[in-house]
Amino acid sequence: MEDIRDFTMPPCELLALGEPAHPTQEPVFEHIRNELFASLADANFRSIALETDRVAALAVDDFVRHGTGTLDTAMRDGFSHGFGDLEANRRLVAWMREYNEGRPAGERLAFHGFDVPAENTSAPSPRRYLEHGRDYLGLDLDLASLLGPDERWSRQEAILDPAMSVGGGDEAARLRAIADDLLTALYTRAPELIAATSRADWFRARTHLTAGLGLLRYHGRSARRIDEAARISGLLATRDALMAQNLLDIRGIEERRGATLAFANISHLQRNPSSMRMAGMDLGWSSAGSILGSLLDGRYTVVAGSIGRSEALGLAEPRPDTYEGFLQRRTTTWGLTAATTVPAARTRTDTRPGQAYAPLSQATVDAADAILHVHDASAYVRTTPH
DSSP states (O other): BBGGGGGOOOOEEEEEEEEEEEETTTOHHHHHHHHHHHHTTTEEEEEEEEETTTTTHHHHHHHHHHOOHHHHHHHSSSSSTGGGGGGHHHHHHHHHHHHTTOOGGSSEEEEEEEEEBBBBBBBBHHHHHHHHHHHHHHOOOOOOOHOOOHHHHHHHHHOOGGOOSSSHHHHHHHHHHHHHHHHHHHTTTTTHHHHHSHHHHHHHHHHHHHHHHHHHHHHHHHTOOOOHHHHHHHHHHHHHHHHHHHHHHHHHTTTTTTTTEEEEEEHHSSSSSSEEEETTTEEEOOHHHHHHHHHHHHGEEEEEEEEEBBTTTTBOOTTTBBBHHHHHHSSSSEEEEEEEOOOOBOOOOOTTTTTBBBOHHHHHHOOSEEEEEEHHHHHHHHOOOO
16 A cells, blocks of 8 residues: 555645545545645645635635634635535644644645535625625725626526526626726736735635636526537536636645645546536536646646445445455555556446445546545444544
């Protein structure tokens, strides 16, 4: 078995750990992630980025780095997708706050989210994000008349039905132009703004404006009256492109302090394109990882997760001729294996629709640097101290 630090040698700057199952159904990789990040903190890693709303995550970073608020408020306000309810995430945030206590600012661990403030089938109004940027710039700009009620943006029909979308109208086009102008003004006025506030406040305003502009792009995609499979694939591609942009922005912030661990579902972080079958449609798009791999090249390292058995997911012992079967024989609890040493095998077929487990495939293994395999997820979680 390999050590995680074997895969973090320069030029690696962004280490991606992709879990193969939804964490609310199988939390084992969140617990292992915590162990790995604790060891990486001693190996020039100064930040972690999770699959959660980037703007919301600012509240968690304020808590872990500066002690602002409480652990309860950080978990309540700083996560999207219900991830603030996960015990492993709470333990991570508490540990980061304890680690940072008394350390110099430059050595403190930072917490980031890199997801957009949306779900695949719904997205909120960009109001609060654009207004934050407007207020930071000190502009007297009325956005309410163009935005209208927040509900017309946030209802599911606005994403699922192009005829009900807000994103294709004249108001949305004007809002996108305004958001672009606000972002440009943020850069043109950066010297005076940073002198009057701080670099942190400037980056916070950029994060809000980027989120608002991303939501306008997402709503614009939803309004396209094209083939349904192409439209949904375009939405998934837009979300992953925005994730990749967020991770590149995070690296720009963190590059002088140290490397970053990114943690999310493998469908977002894998170097190969993503695909899924939904409602009878075959969907495909460029994953955030495929974008990052193209742009960062050797600075981007991918560790793909796999599971042998899981009571929570209903996964029994894998067949010996599958990828998981090969790794199962090499692992008693969990361990890392260089992807190049994993022989060709079959993709396991004992999964069910809705099981939320992504089995290893030749494409995933070929595009990864290492595989993190868990022998028995349920047994590991039961023995993890709380």
